[in-house]
């Protein structure tokens with residue numbers, strides 16, 4: 724069976740939009756070179772640590788996931804530890820895009836109501 728190791732990321736920016744990124748699980752370190760908001764490190768052979776500069780509270784949050792979970796789960800949501808609001812979605816492209824499409828629509832609706 725062919726395993727799909729493509730990982731899709733959507734990181735919220737300070738304006739409530741999403742920065743979209745994509746990479747394979749084996750080249751995640753490259754993301755840090757391209758996007759300084761996320762730092763990714765291996766912890767041992769099976770875990771990955773994500774250090775994210777939070778667009779909501781402006782502090783750094785840390786998340787640790789097993790590589791297997793990252794590959795197998797449709798979507799992993801990383802939230803702000805202070806406010807509990809989602810900051811980054813990671814997972815399969817279609818699922819991530821479908822969630823942020825809804826989120827951006829909600830954000831637009833709120834913006835137009837104000």
Ligand SMILES: [Zn+2]
Nearest residue numbers: 777780803804
């Ligand atoms: Zn935060």
